[in-house]
Amino acid sequence: MFKIRADFPLRGDTSSRFVFGLVAILVFMAALSVTAQSYLNSLMDTWNRSVTGTLSIQIPAGSGTGDLDEARSLVLELLHEREDVQSASIIPADEMNALLRPWLGSDDVIADLPLPVLIDVELVSANDAAAEEISEVIRSRVPTAIIEDHRVWLNRIVGLAEGMNMVALAAVILVLGALGLIVVFATRSSLTEYTQAIDVLHIVGARDSYVAGQFSRRSLVQGVLGGFAGLVLYVPAATLIALLASRIEEGMLPKVVLPLQLWGILLALPFIMGLLSMITANITVRHILSQKN
Amino acid sequence: MALLRKNKGNYAGPTAKLEDVGLQYEDGPEVLKDVSLEIPQKSFHFLTGPSGAGKTSLMSLLYLARRPNRGQLNLFGEDVSNINRNKAADLRRRLGVIFQDFRLLDHLSAFDNVALPLRISGTSDSVVSENVSELLKWVGLEDYMDAKPSTLSGGQQQRIAIARAVVNRPNLILADEPTGNVDDAIAMRLMQLFIELHKLGSSVIIATHNEALVERFPFPRLHIDRGNVILMPASL
Numbered sequence: 093m094f095k096i097r098a099d100f101p102l103r104g105d106t107s108s109r110f111v112f113g114l115v116a117i118l119v120f121m122a123a124l125s126v127t128a129q130s131y132l133n134s135l136m137d138t139w140n141r142s143v144t145g146t147l148s149i150q151i152p153a154g155s156g157t158g159d160l161d162e163a164r165s166l167v168l169e170l171l172h173e174r175e176d177v178q179s180a181s182i183i184p185a186d187e188m189n190a191l192l193r194p195w196l197g198s199d200d201v202i203a204d205l206p207l208p209v210l211i212d213v214e215l216v217s218a219n220d221a222a223a224e225e226i227s228e229v230i231r232s233r234v235p236t237a238i239i240e241d242h243r244v245w246l247n248r249i250v251g252l253a254e255g256m257n258m259v260a261l262a263a264v265i266l267v268l269g270a271l272g273l274i275v276v277f278a279t280r281s282s283l284t285e286y287t288q289a290i291d292v293l294h295i296v297g298a299r300d301s302y303v304a305g306q307f308s309r310r311s312l313v314q315g316v317l318g319g320f321a322g323l324v325l326y327v328p329a330a331t332l333i334a335l336l337a338s339r340i341e342e343g344m345l346p347k348v349v350l351p352l353q354l355w356g357i358l359l360a361l362p363f364i365m366g367l368l369s370m371i372t373a374n375i376t377v378r379h380i381l382s383q384k385n
Numbered sequence: 386m387a388l389l390r391k392n393k394g395n396y397a398g399p400t401a402k403l404e405d406v407g408l409q410y411e412d413g414p415e416v417l418k419d420v421s422l423e424i425p426q427k428s429f430h431f432l433t434g435p436s437g438a439g440k441t442s443l444m445s446l447l448y449l450a451r452r453p454n455r456g457q458l459n460l461f462g463e464d465v466s467n468i469n470r471n472k473a474a475d476l477r478r479r480l481g482v483i484f485q486d487f488r489l490l491d492h493l494s495a496f497d498n499v500a501l502p503l504r505i506s507g508t509s510d511s512v513v514s515e516n517v518s519e520l521l522k523w524v525g526l527e528d529y530m531d532a533k534p535s536t537l538s539g540g541q542q543q544r545i546a547i548a549r550a551v552v553n554r555p556n557l558i559l560a561d562e563p564t565g566n567v568d569d570a571i572a573m574r575l576m577q578l579f580i581e582l583h584k585l586g587s588s589v590i591i592a593t594h595n596e597a598l599v600e601r602f603p604f605p606r607l608h609i610d611r612g613n614v615i616l617m618p619a620s621l
Contacts, residue, residue: 099501101492292488295448296502296549297478299471382470 099293100286102310107278107285111311112318114274115369119322119361120329122267126361127330129260130354136253143242145218149230150238153206163234164209170229176215176222183210208238271315271365275372279307283380290381300381308374315369319362326358398462399423400557400588401447406456408442416442418612420456424557424590429583431599432592434609440592443609444559447590448482449473461556478506481550481587483560487542489534495521495545496530502553520548523578525571539566547575551582558582558589564598576602 102108151163164182171180183191188207189199196205215222220243227239283290290303401424408417416439424430432440445451446458449465458465460476468476481502489498496517503513521527524544534542543566550558558579564572576598583589590607593599599606603619 099490099493288488289490291450292490293501293505294474295450295477295480295482295488296505297474297480297553298505299474301471302505 098306098310100282100289100306102282102306105282105285107281108310108314111274111278111314111369112321115271115315115318115365116321116325118267118271119319119365120325122264122361123323123326123358124329125260125263125267126357127326127350127354129257130350130357132253132256134350136249139249140246143246145215146242147213147215147223147226148240148242149211149213150240151209151211151234152236152238153208160209163236164211167211167230167234167237170233171211171213171226174226176217176219177226178214178216180211180213183212268368271368272372275311275369276376279311279373279376280380282307283377300378303381304374304377307377308370311369311373312366315366316362319365323358323362396462397426399425399459400428400461402457402459403446403453404457406446406453406458408439408446408451409454415454416612417446417453417614420612420614422607422614422616424588426556426588427583427586429580429589429602429604430591431602431604431606432590432609433594433596433599433606436594438609439612439614440609441561443607443614444482444561444590444592447557447559448480449477478502478553479556481553481555481558483543483546483550483558483563485561485565487534487539487546489542489545489549491534494531494533495526495537498534498545499548499552501549506553516552517548520552521545524548524575540568540571543567544571544575547578551578554582554585555587558587560589560591562593562595563591564593564595572598 149167151160151167153160168180168182171177185207188210193199213226215226220241223241223243227241230237230239293303403420403422406417406420407415409415420443432443434440442451446453447460449460452458452466461479463472463476465473465476490501493501499520500513500517503516508516518527518530521530524547526541526544526548529537529541534545537545543563547560547563550560560579563579564575567575579589579591580602605619606617608615608617
């Protein structure tokens, strides 16, 4: 079996266990952060795709059914005349009920409400000018109609997503920074503990790179193993969150499929941590030793 | 011993040369004053003097644990005043140092302690195994290869320390009381090892209080007294 030879008993010392545990926690946090960011991006994409190039036209319930029917027919006629409209369809009552049920409860309650007519419009292409023109035409002929092109809502959602991306990125940077600090202090501690052994190595001809190599190999192993331990913690936590999220009514949150790249990133996390630990330890040791006589 | 091959190298000057060297610790008085001496190649010296005279300090200069506060120190022709750490490490590979307190690595076995200089210099495992085994056998510790130093007697530890110092065929051997913890028979065997290495080209400096040992061998002595070094001829 492959065994890494070390001239110090680095494997079992206190700082090794300390770094292993902290790396596991950091990877756990980073994995959750990356997953949340990936979920949010996928959610934004799903919403974006579902509303881009669409309009929602709401015709409020008027003083009488006749007015509502007339307005509905007029709007449909105006829409069907246009070449830049792909389709225009009224959302059926049962579909409306399904959308409202998570908020309002039973169908009996919904039936008593003066619900508007909702018309779903899909444009040939995502064209802000066309959407604006259609809105003006509808409003001029049916002043009570409320036209929603989702742009404002979309812009806010995009802003939220960008903000969350930055927060997730900041979280990952903080995690990496914390790892660097942990490795620096753990390495310093070990160097102090093994000062005499290091002096012996120098006396028999070891360069600083030889000493640094032993510490950096240990850090690499700790980083990778700690990282996988963090993923082991992450799996049940993520599974639990997914299970709880699946219980939310479909009308409130659409189903999202997390991208394959996410799993690649998660699996890469332990190796990234290991690599960063290794480099940090190497630099730390060389720096401290260079200050000695 | 097969591992004791002749020294190679093209440098013809003294192994070590000190010119007006002074050494002090922090702001204290100088422990070595105006030391000027040459250690020729293939020379053998005893280093004598009362306790606190500066023997250990002189040794520490020679194995580059310290740099002189003034004067010049040349080792194998290299001025060590401003050499970088890598160069200092490379010079130390040509040294063999035996400490009075052994300075073995407690978590390594006897074998691994002796193998250390060879592994550091990149020697292959097969050569390491052959040389270290032979050397441990020569110092009478072939049955203790896997033993940790803490389980061994002072004399056994000293033999391991000596084996570690000579395994790399150093050009300069610095020994601080190498026979202090062993019986006469082992002491003579160890001295024979030093003499053998000397014949094969190593310079040897042995710091000792043992006047009987000094008088038994025909080698000159460097006598230190209150920081000053005097070269004295061989006793015989």
